[in-house]
Amino acid sequence: MTKTSPKQESITNQATSCSTSTAQKEQEQKTQLKLEKIKHKIAIISGKGGVGKSTVTANLAMAYASEGHKVGILDADLHGPCIPKMLGIERQPLKSGIAGIFPAVGKLGIKVVSMDFFLPSDEAPLIWRGPLKMRAIEQFIGDVAWGELDYLFIDLPPGTGDEPLSIMHFIPDMDGVVIVTMPSELSEAIVKKSVTFAKETGIPVIGIVENLSGYVCPDCGKKVDIFKSGGGKRISDALSVPYLGSIPIDPRVCIDSDSGLPFMAANQSLPVAKAFIEIVAKIKEFLSVNQFLSNQEKKVKP
Amino acid sequence: MTKTSPKQESITNQATSCSTSTAQKEQEQKTQLKLEKIKHKIAIISGKGGVGKSTVTANLAMAYASEGHKVGILDADLHGPCIPKMLGIERQPLKSGIAGIFPAVGKLGIKVVSMDFFLPSDEAPLIWRGPLKMRAIEQFIGDVAWGELDYLFIDLPPGTGDEPLSIMHFIPDMDGVVIVTMPSELSEAIVKKSVTFAKETGIPVIGIVENLSGYVCPDCGKKVDIFKSGGGKRISDALSVPYLGSIPIDPRVCIDSDSGLPFMAANQSLPVAKAFIEIVAKIKEFLSVNQFLSNQEKKVKP
Numbered sequence A, B: 001m002t003k004t005s006p007k008q009e010s011i012t013n014q015a016t017s018c019s020t021s022t023a024q025k026e027q028e029q030k031t032q033l034k035l036e037k038i039k040h041k042i043a044i045i046s047g048k049g050g051v052g053k054s055t056v057t058a059n060l061a062m063a064y065a066s067e068g069h070k071v072g073i074l075d076a077d078l079h080g081p082c083i084p085k086m087l088g089i090e091r092q093p094l095k096s097g098i099a100g101i102f103p104a105v106g107k108l109g110i111k112v113v114s115m116d117f118f119l120p121s122d123e124a125p126l127i128w129r130g131p132l133k134m135r136a137i138e139q140f141i142g143d144v145a146w147g148e149l150d151y152l153f154i155d156l157p158p159g160t161g162d163e164p165l166s167i168m169h170f171i172p173d174m175d176g177v178v179i180v181t182m183p184s185e186l187s188e189a190i191v192k193k194s195v196t197f198a199k200e201t202g203i204p205v206i207g208i209v210e211n212l213s214g215y216v217c218p219d220c221g222k223k224v225d226i227f228k229s230g231g232g233k234r235i236s237d238a239l240s241v242p243y244l245g246s247i248p249i250d251p252r253v254c255i256d257s258d259s260g261l262p263f264m265a266a267n268q269s270l271p272v273a274k275a276f277i278e279i280v281a282k283i284k285e286f287l288s289v290n291q292f293l294s295n296q297e298k299k300v301k302p
Helices: A006-017 A022-036 A053-065 A130-142 A162-170 A185-200 A231-239 A251-258 A271-300 B006-017 B022-036 B053-065 B130-142 B162-170 B185-200 B231-239 B251-258 B271-300
Strands: A038-045 A071-075 A111-114 A149-155 A176-181 A205-210 A243-246 B038-045 B071-075 B111-114 B149-155 B176-181 B205-210 B243-246
Touching: A022 A038, A022 A130, A038 A053, A038 A162, A038 A185, A053 A071, A053 A149, A053 A176, A053 A251, A053 A271, A130 A162, A130 B130, A176 A185, A176 A231, A176 A271, A185 A205, A185 A231, A185 B251, A205 A231, A205 A271, A231 A243, A243 A271, A251 B185, B022 B038, B022 B130, B038 B053, B038 B162, B038 B185, B053 B071, B053 B149, B053 B176, B053 B251, B053 B271, B130 B162, B176 B185, B176 B231, B176 B271, B185 B205, B185 B231, B205 B231, B205 B271, B231 B243, B243 B271
Parallel strands: A038 A149, A038 A176, A071 A111, A071 A149, A176 A205, A205 A243, B038 B149, B038 B176, B071 B111, B071 B149, B176 B205, B205 B243
Antiparallel strands: none
């Protein structure tokens, strides 16, 4: 086995899959037109699975939607779509019209497109290889009637393979990525790869969220770091990326997620919600600084 | 977007990627020869990430190796390889000879091949699309000097995409898959897809393991189902597949895994280890029944 630079491989892969047939150009134009109507695009990524990417995505969407923003979620976790269940809209049949496929609409008007809506049953797996997944993601953007949106949050599956690469390829003007981790050293090692991935693909890192960070026994108040603690802060320090905050372990998060109610909608006085409000404030700060810098740039180059 | 049967897509995909060039035929023969020297091949899968596939894989390997069996682990989680860190052999440079690449050797002589050994650093992501991943997995079998093995455990990444499809394609005579889940309804929904995946690809389901099942406060003894409970049993009942058992949440598992010591090696009197010993017994029972049936079949068709 020969060692290959991942960056090289990535470029080769993209070049191979991006042949410029007329049909493809048309699809790209369609995708571009849809994206132009969306002000901010933020992806939620993590090298490691099960760290809470979908929980962070659903609650970010709720936080912004509750302030009156127009919000959408593109669930790019094609094999394990969780967003519909978290918002209580699983297995909805989608309608389509001249403008394209209409997204399902969840709480607070959040628009959602997910592979969950296209599978024949809950148990049906999506047994697809990369090229088909790339096409599906392109269609999730270009063929969907997203309309005008203030924020589109993209929930990505773990890893740095076809789905994240496709998203980065189709949305090159992404505002940035939020990287989710859990405190263990093992997650830390894997999630570091996501930071490098974002840097190599030229997408700004908004910051790192540490989920499942410490558990307080509801009976005796004793705090136990079930999955250790501090991994998120260590990644942030080691790789010089902002630390957004940590979300404690709370059994109610699992119960609420299962019943289609993200904790930001269920009870904003919970410690998890309070922690999340601080994280959202930091993301807002990042976006407004970015907006300011981009406006300045426009002034310099009229 | 048109609805496509996943089974159809899978077959189309495989047909496309399996052109029969001479080089490929040679590689396939090489792979076949390597596999013939391995008595049992068991994959550990899960639709959902972060449920503990690698923990189950590492501990299964330890359980069998501690009885004197020759054991190997093929870490097929190319984007997020965890096995080397769990066995305390991360970032080892592999040597090669006439027989191929020599696997790294962990505790109790467990042979390991993982993408971790081929990446330039801990932080380096593997930014690869599907076709390259399929090739890497083929090389992980055919180009590696596994030698004679009693058991090869294959740790698969979450989902039902390129990696699991490639493994099922290259190892059609797999003994079976162990499916890992965690108790939440959300995981339950996604993990059901893995059961269907195994059934559709014709691989026997050895059974379901429920990980992260209930937490007992070390201070007051209060048991809390942090991620709910019973999801694994529900999948088993709903889809008529065996239930192997549940592993409780224990902060020591995370500490041990991070320090390269699977709990089966650290302390077999821990509740997690006791639960795991029962799971291993059921897997052994499955394998011996299978062996008996296969011998009977041979007797009927001499």
